[in-house]
Amino acid sequence: MKLRKELWFGFTLMAIIVAGALYMLLSAPVITNGHIGLLMLSLVVVAIMLGFPTAFTLMGMGVLFTWLAYERDWHRTLDLMVQATYKTMANDVLISIPLFVFMGYLVERANLIEKLFKSLHLSLARVPGSLAVATLVTCAVFATATGIVGAVVTLMGLLALPAMLRGGYSVPLSAGCITAGGCLGILIPPSVLLIVYGATAGVSVVKLYAGAFFPGLMLAGLYILYVILLAKLKPSLAPPLTAEQRRVPLPEPLERAGAEGQRRALPALLAALKGRRNHGVPAGYLLRQLFVALLPALVFAAAALWSYERVTRPVTEEVIPGLQQMGGDAAEPAGDADGGVAEPPAEGLQEPGADGLAEPPGSEASEAAAAPQAGQPSGAATGPAGPAEAAPAGAGEAARLQVPPGYWIGVAAGAVALIAYYALLSFTRLEIFKMLLSSFFPLVILIMAVLGSIVFGLATPTEAAAVGAFGGFLLAAAYRQLNFTVVKESVFLTAKTSAMVCWLFVGSAIFSSAFALLGGQELVERWVLGLNLTKLEFLVLSQVIIFILGWPLEWTEIIVIFMPIFVPLLDNFGVDPLFFGLLVALNLQTAFLSPPVAMAAFYLKGVSPPHVSLNQIFAGMLPFMGIQILAILLLYAFPGIGLWLPELLYK
Template sequence: MLDWMPLLLFVAVGIVLLLGYPVALSLGGVALFFALIGLALGSFDPAFLEAMPNRLYGIMTNETLIAVPLFVFMGVMLERSRVAEDLLNTMAMLFGPLRGGLGISVILVGALLAASTGIVGATVVTMGLLSLPLMLRRNYNPSIAAGTICASGTLGQIIPPSIVLVLLGDILSSSYQQAQLDMGIFAPDTVSVGDLFVGALLPGLLLVALYVVFVLALAWIKPDALPAIPGSERPIGGFALMRRVVGALMPPLLLMIAVLGSIIAGWATPTEAASVGAVGALLLAALRGRLTWPILSGVVRQTTIVSAMVFFIFIGAALFSLVFRGYDGDEMVAGFLTGLPGGTAGAIALVMLVMFLLGFILDFIEITFVVVPIVAPVLLMMGVDPVWLGVMIAINLQTSFLTPPFGFALFYLRGVAPRLLTTMQIYRGAVPFVGIQLLVLLLLALWPALATWLPSLL
């Protein structure tokens, strides 16, 4: 019975989550309940619970995690200052003469907005409210329009600066150090959030490029499904259009370059770069005349809510992890993964499959805080590159968030889409983009250099 306690712990948490209880309370409450059972039976070492205050202090004083509220603030401020709306209108005029041009505009604006917010729900909802009515009004195929919006919104999982990569970087760094200590390396290397940002850059840009190629190919095959915008509906052109494109595109693009460039060049840590991004978003809103008190107070309120949710889940996950280790769950996982047929490849394939399925019912925050600390040390001890593993996890979760019938991005769009767009149309539109993401995941598995080459140069 006691040998099955780690598995029972996982099952119990899953049941409580399905009942609708908050994630943080479910993780912490179930873990405490199982710890009390173990203490009563004399099978649980109380030293694991005594380590909880130190673990919490480490979370609260972790400088890397300060980047989370700063990046959230930057993204919400750019969203509330209507940067996305200006970008979409301008890009639609720029690519309007092309068949599928509006779809390309949605992908590019979605990628920029995803990079700035790093939150899938916010990006999908924003793009759904702004671009879906426009695409349907231009006689775009409803399924294609819905799929393009959902796929563009999930890019926030992989395109840096991404909150997912910040959290993964912190977890993988701790796991990498622990794995090296377990192997007898007493001066362990670390993997930084900046390494993950750089490693995710090429796969993220590859995804955007494949999305654009797919839309262009579809427009060539089915021109009536992705029509061009008539010239009479494009009020400006020539030099005036170029000036408007530069005015709308350059400020947010320069902000992204400043944030990422300072990290890549080694001039700033991710936390310092996040503060630059937050201040830059404030200045951008001010220059556009949209830095009003209602907007600022709304941004601060939303940032507080999201940040509190992240750290509350982190605390619950830390307690869950301690209890899981107290029942030797880490040793059970290590024995299971190392005993799989296929060695390292088999272990990675199983972990990716489990994470993909968990992505249907859990958000990336829960998966990052609960699952990654359990499986990452085992995989890293088997010789897996931490940067490659982090990028694989990010793309994998991005794919699960888009896959019917349970993908979170599909639910977000359903919540803001008009009634004339059916759920089945949203599902059909997402399927081709799921295929593109699986293709990139396969390419990354076959050629790890897609994620490791750029960090190795820098």
């Protein structure tokens, strides 16, 4: 019965699209090529909703209508097809897509997600709705590392959904957390969506990554805040963990050395190293445990020393030894007045003297300046060359800058936090920290290395993607999951996904060329400008259209088909394409969460227990869709959330 309702909905939507296209053609006084272009757009949407492959539908429709626009000239049609394909595939930015996808598949097969979820839900055990919060954080981290929505939702459905249902969590809340959290990977960098938008709209992917960082964190934070407030106000929907669920077993050697769950770890480890108090536990094992316990202090000390060196480093002017600019000041001799050979200076070659390349009017001044040097030892000259030679030595001995007060405030705050950490560090918390050390921190370091190298200009997106792929190799090898089967599956899935994206780009290029050739873009632009919209009204209209398109279409289809229509309109309303891209990235979360084509819901339904219905999953996703709309409103009201970091880094 449910399937029939979905079919009726889909057929009704397609009928509305076809009826609208026919009405447009019949009501137009003169049918122009622009109207035919809009008809092509309608037919493409209907064909995709019927299940035809998106890329080949775009190519087929584009070639057919280009042939009609060129009055059945196959030569010009095929020329346009070849040129559009070559222009698209020559884009260097697209190289980063298979590398990021390959990194994602390697990380997915390293089996990190189970350890990550377990360590996070134990570390957040005292937070209201801890299982749901841990699910959202796990999804955010894992989705950021993989960027593959289906994989994250499926794995979390197998891992987190049974745990939440056993803990007494409501089915809609559990399903909403998994589906919403799994979709964060299409927004938080390194996101393939941002690469596709950047290549389609001609916006720098580097700036898009920098701009999407804080909106992504804001959306994840709003999800977590909603779950905590809901668990606090309605504990029946998200009961707290029981003592048994929060119990962390200790290793047997530590228990023999007298370790207990709530006993302070640092004093106990130091005491166990003395004499016979270790109860036969090897000293090497205890030293390793002590090193893990002291690791935060060591990292803090290294960071404090590195920061001190950075903030007190003297500012020195760059001195370039060797050749100097010709035609400089003539009163700057390097030799004696007679043209003899003077002692070479300390650094490289200097400008020749009077017999060299100096200008003739300066020769007399050169002789006057060089005369006192005749009876003085080398280095004692008081002429103009003296200060020039002494400057490098003085610069090398420059005193360090004064330490700013902010440094001491930061060090003091860090020291207080460190003292509080060790005051609360029990053996149970030490075991949780070790679990985080083996699951959470490696992923975060990989993500930050990739993002940091892009955002701070150390590498291009393609180079950073190569670093990420190598990091995925290292993670898989570190967790002993790197074998021929894993590599073969990852390469195959990467080739399959990358081919899909590249064919989409080719189909989009051909379709966009046909649409522009027919004058569809010009017709849309005239219609929008004829509405006399303000900037706010245009943004609302465009985002509503994208929101509605998210029902029947996926984000890839929306980006490659409709962004070439929207982007040329931005200049008319003074909208920054970077800011518009961030709004679109937030809005396109709906492509996976809005029924009836909410792919995340179907991914989750495929691995959920039989009693979990599709209606319950949809009901759980609705509050998170409302949070997405709130995030879009916040980003529009405070554009600095997305634009501050790009403006700071790339002025």
